[in-house]
Amino acid sequence: xxxxxxxxxxxxxxxxxxxxxxxxxxxxxxxxxxxxxxxxxxxxxxxxxxxxxxxxxxxxxxxxxxxxxxxxxxxxxxxxxxxxxxxxxxxxxxxxxxxxxxxxxxxxxxxxxxxxxxxxxxxxxxxxxxxxxxxxxxxxxxxxxxxxxxxxxxxxxxxxxxxxxxxxxxxxxxxxxxxxxxxxxxxxxxxxxxxxxxxxxxxxxxxxxxxxxxxxxxxxxxxxxxxxx
Numbered sequence: 001x002x003x004x005x006x007x008x009x010x011x012x013x014x015x016x017x018x019x020x021x022x023x024x025x026x027x028x029x030x031x032x033x034x035x036x037x038x039x040x041x042x043x044x045x046x047x048x049x050x051x052x053x054x055x056x057x058x059x060x061x062x063x064x065x066x067x068x069x070x071x072x073x074x075x076x077x078x079x080x081x082x083x084x085x086x087x088x089x090x091x092x093x094x095x096x097x098x099x100x101x102x103x104x105x106x107x108x109x110x111x112x113x114x115x116x117x118x119x120x121x122x123x124x125x126x127x128x129x130x131x132x133x134x135x136x137x138x139x140x141x142x143x144x145x146x147x148x149x150x151x152x153x154x155x156x157x158x159x160x161x162x163x164x165x166x167x168x169x170x171x172x173x174x175x176x177x178x179x180x181x182x183x184x185x186x187x188x189x190x191x192x193x194x195x196x197x198x199x200x201x202x203x204x205x206x207x208x209x210x211x212x213x214x215x216x217x218x219x220x221x222x223x224x225x226x227x228x229x
Contacts, residue, residue: 008032010116011018020099025038025126025128025141025143025162026101026102026103026126026127026141027061027101027103027126027128027139027141028060028063028064028090028092028103029058029059029064029066030054030060030063031060031061031062031063032060033060033228033229034057034058034059034060034228034229035057035058035226035227035228035229036055036056036057036058036226036227036229037054037055037056037057037224037225037226037227038053038054038055038202038224038225039052039053039055039056039206039223039224039225040052040053040054040222040223040224041054041220041221041222041223042220043212043218043219043221044211044218044219045221049077050074050075051074051075052073052074052075052220053072053073053074054070054071054072054073055069055070055071056068056069056070056071056074057069063105063185064091064092065089065090065091066089066090067087067088067089067090068087068088068089069085069086069087069088070084070085070086070087070088070107070109071085071086072084072086075094079117081112081113082111082112082113082114083111083112084109084111084120084149085109085110086107086108086109086110086120086122087107087108087109088105088106088107088108088122089105089106089107090103090104090105091092091103091104091105093125093141099129099130099131100127100128100129101126101127101128101129101131102125102126102127102128103125103126104123104124104125104126105122105123105124105126105132105172106122106123107120107121107122107123107124108120108121108122111149112151118149118150118151119149119150120147120148120149120150121147121148122145122146122147123145123146123147124143124145124158125143125144125145126141126142126143126144127141127142128140128141128142128177129141130166131166133165135165135168135169136165136166136167136168136169137165137166137167137173138162138163138164138165138166138168138170139162139163139166140161140162141161141162141163142159142160142161143158143159143160143161144157144158144159144205144209145151145157145158145159145160146158152182154182154183154184155182156180156181156182157180157181157182158178158179158180158181159179160176160177160179161176161177162174162175162176162177162180163172163175164194164196165196170197171195171196171197171199172195172196172197172198173193173194173196174193174194174195174196174206174208175191175192175193175194176190176191176194176208177189177191177192177194178188178190178191178192186213187215188212188214189212189213190210190212190213191210191211192208192210192211192222193208193209194206194208194209195207195208196223196226201227202227202228202229203225203226203227204225204226204227205223205224205225205226206222206223206224206225206226207221207222207224208221208222208224209221209222210222
């Protein structure tokens with residue numbers, strides 16, 4: 001019984017860690033501006049469609065501080081619910097040089113599995129850079145992070161990368177790669193190619209396909225809405 005519960009708990013932690021932290025990166029929000037995103041991923045597992053939901057928000061407080069929140073809820077192959085709720089602060093840690101940004105993000109909150117909540121902490125170092133191409137301007141961002149979700153005793157090491165076009169075309173490509181490693185566990189990775197579609201009122205629609213290895217490998221269809229204020 002204990003072995004089974006431990007296996008379920010480890011699977012839940014691994015499953016939750018592979019849900020990406022949305023759009024965290026090296027850029028801070030301008031003071032007084034806000035950004036929100038809502039996302040849904042539907043994946044097939046064991047003959048069932050399992051939904052995942054996410055909400056993410058950023059608030060520009062000053063040129064040197066962005067506050068935010070990160071929330072998600074997911075259903076695993078066993079039908080168990082898992083997720084987290086996190087608040088974070090992002091600070092620049094180096095001056096920009098040659099269009100490159102560097103920032104650190106510190107987050108604190110909780111995570112749950114089957115209704116049992118426990119603490120969670122996360123720290124992330126991000127480096128981002130803008131670029132120009134024949135199709136329009138774009139960005140590339142790399143995040144390295146350390147995350148601990150109680151009651152797990154070992155932290156997860158994360159390395160994620162995102163590249164995409166920020167302007168130039170109405171239908172713009174984006175590619176996200178996420179990796180998670182916990183000592184003694186297999187490496188988990190996810191690759192998500194997406195298309196961003198500009199809408200009205202500073203809205204952007206995002207549609208993508210995600211290939212993820214966490215438990216059994218799965219394919220997921222991702223829908224998202226971004227909005228700036």
